[in-house]
Amino acid sequence: MDIFGQPHEMREWSRLQSTSHFSIGFVPTMGALHDGHRRLIETAQQDCDRVVVSIFVNALQFNNPQDYEKYPRVPEGDLRFCNEMGVNALYTPSHATMYPLGFETHVTPGAMAAPMEGVFREGHFAGVTTVVNKLFNTTLPDRAYFGAKDFQQLAVIKRMVIDFDLAVEIVSVATVRQPDGLALSxxxxxxxxxxxxxxxxxxxxxxxxxxxxxxxxxxxxxxxxxxxxxxxxxxxxxxxxxxxxxxxxxxxxxxxxxxxxxxxxxxxxxxxxxxxxxxxxx
Missing domain, CATH: 3.30.1300.10 (Pantoate-beta-alanine ligase, C-terminal domain)
Known part of the structure; x- marks a missing residue:
């Protein structure tokens, strides 16, 4: 498994795969990987020749700083998880890499982002669409995989892809649940x-x-x-x-x-x- 921390490295790898006529499936995550992520990766592996996973806890999408600080981070476990899954490339940028000094441009989502999460998590979807857009531009995927548990997020991202003419297919993957019904998170x-x-x-x-x-x-x-x-x-x-x-x-x-x-x-x-x-x- 190749591991990259810089956008130019990740982009070069992806371009090489495309030049070799390999399709790329992309699974964006914030880490602390579980069986829900396993399903996303497995689906990507079924559909595509190469699979890229990103791990980045995106501060822009947290309206509560304490929630950001408490978000679980298990980098060594995530690395083992991806290795065992046979992921081809892992992209793990730092906050400074994603948002360097002087960063000021954001994606502003429309009406689909306004209700529900948009009401209670101000700025959340602007953070989501901004980071996803950056990740798409770096990993250059043919398909990107998102869990249906985050239904509104999925709809907002699909709208962004249409509105920005992005050359990526968004694939929704069914929610994975515990035996008692609790959605994995x-x-x-x-x-x-x-x-x-x-x-x-x-x-x-x-x-x-x-x-x-x-x-x-x-x-x-x-x-x-x-x-x-x-x-x-x-x-x-x-x-x-x-x-x-x-x-x-x-x-x-x-x-x-x-x-x-x-x-x-x-x-x-x-x-x-x-x-x-x-x-x-x-």
Missing amino acids: SRNTRLTSQQRGDACVIYRGLEVARTAYLQGEQSSAELISITKAIYASCPEARVEYIEIFDSATMCTQQNISKGNCVMAVAVWFGDIRLIDNIELTA
Whole structure:
């Protein structure tokens, strides 16, 4: 596995692969790799000749400095993980490399970034789109792989790729879950044993809403109320938002009749914020 820390090194490697007619799959991560990342890498390996993984904890997308400082970092474990997975190249730039002195240009996302995460994490998606754009320009991938757990992020990045005419295909990979339904996340490692046990309520609330929808309930307000009641049964869970929106436009829906809607939630356990979503489809 080749390891690069500078953009010109990474770009040169990628250009060599393209010249040799090898397709490149790219998996951007912030490290603390887990089985969700494993699924992304495996999917990329199935689709592409070469796979690049990046590890960079992007300060620009954290609205809370303490969250940035506490984000789990296990570089040696991540290196072993990628080696064992057969990753072809690992890109691990430093903050100073990504944002050198004088850096001042940012990507400004549009309306898709405004609701939900955009309300509660000011500047988050500007940070995400800026770093992803830089990573695309460095790794030069044919395809890039993102987890469906971050549904709004996926939509915002797809919009950026269209708007900027970027030559990369965005591939959505299904959320990987624990047996009790909890979506895999690097932040899960910060949960106490009590919080970890309680956190499965997140997916349970989503499943109950989907079941109600499949049984004929089309009122968003009623489905949200059902999910809120599930979360209220867990004293440790503090709901930040529960929203139902059109999966193509990210616009909030009052009534679900077309069957292309998603329910998304953000729930706190102590100082740890977890997000998840579920498609409301037949």
